[in-house]
Amino acid sequence: MNRRRSTRRRLVLLVLAVLPAAAGASPVGAAPSAAATAAPPSVAHPFSDPLWFPLREPARVSCTHSNPGTVAYPDGCGGYHGYWAMDLLGSYGDPIHAAGAGIFHVGAVGDNGCHPSGTTDAPGTWVWVDHGGGIVTKYNHLAAVTATEGQLVTPATQIGTMGHEEVEPCAADYLHFEVRAGGIAGQRVDPGPLWACEGTTRRTYPTAWGFSSWNDIPKATQWTPALGNTCLPASAGTPVSPAPLWSARGDGAVRVAWTTPSSSRPIDRYTVSREVWGPSVGRWHSMDYRDVPATRTSTTFRGLDNGVTYRFRVLAHNEHGNSAWTSYVKGMPAAPPLAPGTDRNLVAGSTYVRFGWYGAVQRGAPVTSYTVGIRHWTGSAWSAWSFVDLPLAAGLTYRWDGLRRNTTYQVTVRAHSDVGSSPWGTYRKLLTTP
DSSP, X not given: OOHHHHHHHHHHHHHHSOOOOOTTOOOTTOOOOTTOOOOOOOSSSOOOOSOBOSBOSOOEEOOSSSOOOOSSSTTTTTTTOOSSOEEEEOOTTOEEEOSSSEEEEEEEOOOOOOBOTTSOOOOOXXXXXXXXXXXXXXXXXXXXXXXXXXXXXXXXXXXXXEEXXXXXXXXXXXXXXXXEESSTTSEEEOOOOEEEXXXXXXXXXXXXXXXXXXXXXXXTOEEOOXXXXXXXXXXXXXXXXXXXXXXXXXXXXXXEEEOOOOOSSOOOEEEEEEEEEETTTTEEEEEEEEEEETTOSEEEEOSOOTTOOEEEEEEEEETTEEOOOOOOEEEOOOBOOOOOOOOEEEEEOSSOEEEEOOOOOOBSSOOOEEEEEEEEBOSSSBOOOEEEEEEGGGOSEEEEOSOOTTOEEEEEEEEEOSSOBOOOOOOEEEEOOO
């Protein structure tokens, strides 16, 4: 199953699942208690899934993917989007709210002007919210930004106001809203059903209108009612962050493991992020995400580069959303060194042998020591090996003294690192002089 399909499926399943009421939250169609208030932003529980409609003032649903046509729009949205995004037509300055709890970011601040036709359309002023685990929401064509970079937001938080299209005639005031998987540059995915508060009643759209998908709505025909915040849940309901996190390295691999965190509702998956350190640019980059079934508390990343530093973190997910991330843990894949080259500095005297070798090629972990071995031919068989362990500071040569004259000897060497030992180097023969 590809990433887009699997993310779309899990977002839809999250919405269709029965949501047990967190403290103060109400079931669909019911009114919460009078004391219920929306959960405030929380460092311990910063995320929730983007399950809430982002507007409060009435708005028309325009194109979301390839919506069917009408008399006014006979071609519908065919060829306009062709990807998952919601164009919501409203009025200039209408408040825009986060679709779920998360960390707010300013993408770009445009000039919000009206540009000549033929100009490439652009998102203008746009912002995004990180909901954890690579799931983000993006909000384009804003007239103003009302939240600040890095702010913790919830569906009760206004993050901006509605602007307009930026190419003449600039007659449309609208919000372009997206859900993405894999980070802000990731794939656009079906936002799935979204909740909204009509008074104290929570309704699910577009199913409340009789549509199973936003893409089924004929272009620009359906208006949302005036909405509010009075049915928002009063507690996060997301899991506690997993802890502790640890890693173990192997050849081209790092295994990451964690403990099961506490959660008011069953955990349905974990998400692990991975980044690689770029020494040439002095920063972490190339973040990606891996989902892990709830039945497992470890995962192994393979196909990594030995000697390169990676860092990982993990969060847990339940039907309310993601936990906070764990702290990062680093891992550097490594394998035992290669066998040292032994065709160097082979000298035999009458009673000694001097053996030199080349430094072993390390594979992600530095060589820490060497072991040299020697044996001799008795005339009918090889004697047992005699070994000497040498610290790295001893260099790459060793001399045995007090040996037999006119005798054939074999020598070899192996290297050691904290990952393991290399194979023995190629055996070399030397004959002591008479």
